[in-house]
Amino acid sequence: KCVEPKLGVNKGLLLSSKDIFTAYCDTDWAACTFSRKSVSGFTIQLWDSLISWKSKKQSIVSRSSAELEYRSLAFTVAKLTWIVGLITDLDVQVQLPVTIFSDSKAAIQMAANPMYHERTKHIEIGCHFIREKIQQGLIKTQYISTHDQPADVLTKSLNKVQHVYLISKLGLANLFVVPILRGEC
Helix, strand or coil: CEECCCCCCCEEECCCCCCCEEEEEEEECCCCCCCCCCEEEEEEEECCEEEEEEEEECCCCCCCHHHHHHHHHHHHHHHHHHHHHHHHHCCCCCCCCEEEEECCHHHHHHHHCCCCCHHHCCCCHHHHHHHHHHHCCCEEEEECCHHHCCCHHHHCCCCHHHHHHHHHHCCEEECCCEECCCCCC
């Protein structure tokens, strides 16, 4: 028999040769029970290969989950814009638009709808550059169910089954198996 090391210790990134980007962004609204600050996270994949990811506790308290999800989307678009710019500077063709998956229908609608609504006026104007990137054809947004959102690994506490399911979607693979001292695999 073989014994696998603790969850996550045996995982590594395998890089693909395909040239299709996808991104996932998510938040855990008011995650900190003391400060009520939220946690945002994103992953960016080049085909099935995870190339960029981040999880960050926000510096301010968000007034709504829609605001927070929209800020997370804006942060992901900014990072994706930089990565696409870097890759195109290296004379590599990038298939556009890049799909960004979010489990927030409100954030997706705010990005698509050019009308400012009274409920969204408090969101900083700087975040509205998402619309510009959609119009330029750099990105497109798409809904993904919370159950299938791989960025949850960076923002939420998950049970083992959900954690294993989501890290498999990130392209993390078991790189080795540790054999038992007296046995062989």
